[in-house]
Amino acid sequence: MTAREIESYFDIEPVAEEMLETPVPVVDLDVAERNIRRWQSRCDQLGIANRPHVKTHKLTGLARFQVDVGARGICVQKLGEAEVMADAGITDILMTFNLVGMPKLKRLETLARRTGISLVADNADVVAGIAAAGRSAGRAIDILVECETGAGRNGVQTPTAARELAELIDRTEGVRYGGLMTYPATGARSAGAAFLTDARERIAAAGLETRVVSTGGSPEMWSDEGLEVATEYRAGTNVYFDRSLIEVGACTLADCALTVRTTVVSVPTPERAILDAGSKALTSDLLGLPDFGCVPRLEDARLYTLNEEHGYLNISNVDRKPKVGEVLEVLPNHACPVSNLFDRVALKRAGRLLGLTRVDARGMVW
Amino acid sequence: MTAREIESYFDIEPVAEEMLETPVPVVDLDVAERNIRRWQSRCDQLGIANRPHVKTHKLTGLARFQVDVGARGICVQKLGEAEVMADAGITDILMTFNLVGMPKLKRLETLARRTGISLVADNADVVAGIAAAGRSAGRAIDILVECETGAGRNGVQTPTAARELAELIDRTEGVRYGGLMTYPATGARSAGAAFLTDARERIAAAGLETRVVSTGGSPEMWSDEGLEVATEYRAGTNVYFDRSLIEVGACTLADCALTVRTTVVSVPTPERAILDAGSKALTSDLLGLPDFGCVPRLEDARLYTLNEEHGYLNISNVDRKPKVGEVLEVLPNHACPVSNLFDRVALKRAGRLLGLTRVDARGMVW
Numbered sequence A, B: 001m002t003a004r005e006i007e008s009y010f011d012i013e014p015v016a017e018e019m020l021e022t023p024v025p026v027v028d029l030d031v032a033e034r035n036i037r038r039w040q041s042r043c044d045q046l047g048i049a050n051r052p053h054v055k056t057h058k059l060t061g062l063a064r065f066q067v068d069v070g071a072r073g074i075c076v077q078k079l080g081e082a083e084v085m086a087d088a089g090i091t092d093i094l095m096t097f098n099l100v101g102m103p104k105l106k107r108l109e110t111l112a113r114r115t116g117i118s119l120v121a122d123n124a125d126v127v128a129g130i131a132a133a134g135r136s137a138g139r140a141i142d143i144l145v146e147c148e149t150g151a152g153r154n155g156v157q158t159p160t161a162a163r164e165l166a167e168l169i170d171r172t173e174g175v176r177y178g179g180l181m182t183y184p185a186t187g188a189r190s191a192g193a194a195f196l197t198d199a200r201e202r203i204a205a206a207g208l209e210t211r212v213v214s215t216g217g218s219p220e221m222w223s224d225e226g227l228e229v230a231t232e233y234r235a236g237t238n239v240y241f242d243r244s245l246i247e248v249g250a251c252t253l254a255d256c257a258l259t260v261r262t263t264v265v266s267v268p269t270p271e272r273a274i275l276d277a278g279s280k281a282l283t284s285d286l287l288g289l290p291d292f293g294c295v296p297r298l299e300d301a302r303l304y305t306l307n308e309e310h311g312y313l314n315i316s317n318v319d320r321k322p323k324v325g326e327v328l329e330v331l332p333n334h335a336c337p338v339s340n341l342f343d344r345v346a347l348k349r350a351g352r353l354l355g356l357t358r359v360d361a362r363g364m365v366w
Helices: A029-046 A060-069 A079-087 A102-114 A124-137 A159-170 A189-205 A243-247 A335-339 B029-046 B060-069 B079-087 B102-114 B124-137 B159-170 B189-205 B243-247 B335-339
Strands: A024-028 A074-076 A092-095 A116-121 A141-147 A175-182 A212-216 A232-234 A258-269 A272-275 A302-306 A311-314 A327-330 A344-349 A352-358 B024-028 B074-076 B092-095 B116-121 B141-147 B175-182 B212-216 B232-234 B258-269 B272-275 B302-306 B311-314 B327-330 B344-349 B352-358
Touching: A024 A029, A029 A060, A029 A344, A060 A074, A060 A079, A074 A079, A079 A092, A079 A102, A102 A116, A102 A124, A116 A124, A124 A141, A124 A159, A124 A175, A141 A159, A141 A189, A159 A175, A159 A189, A175 A189, A189 A212, A258 A335, B024 B029, B029 B060, B029 B344, B060 B074, B060 B079, B074 B079, B079 B092, B079 B102, B102 B116, B102 B124, B116 B124, B124 B141, B124 B159, B124 B175, B141 B159, B141 B189, B159 B175, B159 B189, B175 B189, B189 B212, B258 B335
Parallel strands: A024 A344, A074 A092, A092 A116, A116 A141, A141 A175, A175 A212, A212 A232, B024 B344, B074 B092, B092 B116, B116 B141, B141 B175, B175 B212, B212 B232
Antiparallel strands: A024 A258, A258 A272, A258 A327, A272 A311, A302 A311, A344 A352, B024 B258, B258 B272, B258 B327, B272 B311, B302 B311, B344 B352
């Protein structure tokens, strides 16, 4: 299907510029659209499926737009996100997090009856749980075997272990072996590709087809290294980008679609301005950066400390000192958790504020 | 008024133990009640007013309980928190954050018509805004002058500047000078007391009465140092305490009322377990600690990394390794922002799970 005008994907509550509260994330839809289309083009050129991770924006509107631009489906990290996205009409959802526990398995059963949900597993307990849900739902749920290829997080540790888990899935009623999934460590994608290729071959030798090899990550999105084995790519942060992705060279400031609009509430000394955006707006995520965000308009200012509601801006080296009441835009280190902190975000297009839209998949901890 | 049974202050949705989703904060009401009563007793003994900061729990139920146990009123950081608390019947609310910007001042006007709201200011712009709201509301709004006594955050810088701002407030229609407020730097309360005493005397010399001298902070709550000048104390975290407050000696593990219940979703190696609580459940706040929380039941485990949904637990030195599906309780470094991440928290009493209650003042960024 062809995508419509991007703002038509959102319920927008109009707000006049001067009535926009701060702190508030402001999403530039022009920049987000350009990011989405550019990435879809690259996936098309590579011949791999694009499966955007919606954890970054948590907006059903952007998810539907991504699908209409060409995404195969979406990726989520939580069942609650999957439920909200299914409610919005998304029909191909991969949840890349081991689903564990009876309450969630009951909900999976319900969800599997009404939408296309697939999952991952790196151990037999997770397979058993999903299989029980699949049997109750009356359909086999696809599982990708999560492989640890250098990130040191989840995942089976060897290609042989991947084959064993694939075979277990294959012989378990209620689930179906779908393929392999990994989340790569930065810069380690070649080693990851070797692991995945080896696993796929061993699994083929056991008579099973690996239909999907799913990799992901925004930091390495422009690198072709190790991509030959992949059939699909999951990236999330690249919809908005952020300061951490400028730092690793994945984007420039002009590609960053989300900033947090904040108001100067105090300038107690010539060295310090206090913003109304603290860790409850920007998070304490550093991601290796030396401070908590930057103010592109005040290059020489440093956001050196956050309390929950206060941002401490060192303005010692700033020529034109900000004043109380002045509005500044902060580029956050990490866009994803910022979306999770706001019930609503502001949308703008063509330099104009459109209004506020609800972050429908915010707070889906379950 | 006398406090009723603590659980009667909450709307509770009953949940069976085995149906409780994770990750979820679990609040032990027995421990919270003991913390609340012990602190109220200390304030009573000191002869100072107790004004709990509700940012930590964000629960109208606990706020009403604190007032019924003897608190003078409550403290909030955001106007949205004040609105929710006023809706719940709290009539004495101090907002300790400079209110700036037209949308918020309009809301303040509405709020001032229906409840007792007072605020702080450390500059003339903030005074002018609040005064306009007070005039529109037809009542003078009390303002405390915020003084910087060592924390390096907001606040006028000298006792003379405090006097000047107090005089400005006094001669401005729509506001009334209420007193002084500070948030002390750890261990610097004596210097702070000297500042506040000096300011109070200068303000008295200008013919103005300082009715309130409000100080606060949980880390120094048990110290008498510099308290002679204070008429009221704002503390928030002490309702739940947390790992950071054990670290500074303000409490013991037995005083900690909030833990985050989490499920082991993967044990990919004998050295590592992965929990379903990441930074979206625990935040990235370190507060000087070396890792992101602790698991009291597994003393030798270390929660060394968080991603948004994953907690990385080093179990190298743990004798009995946790298994997939096992439920663990994490004590967070910092309780306050955890409350802000969950729409609902679980309540327990007498060792029994009561169910879930809505965190009514969660997400009040505005």
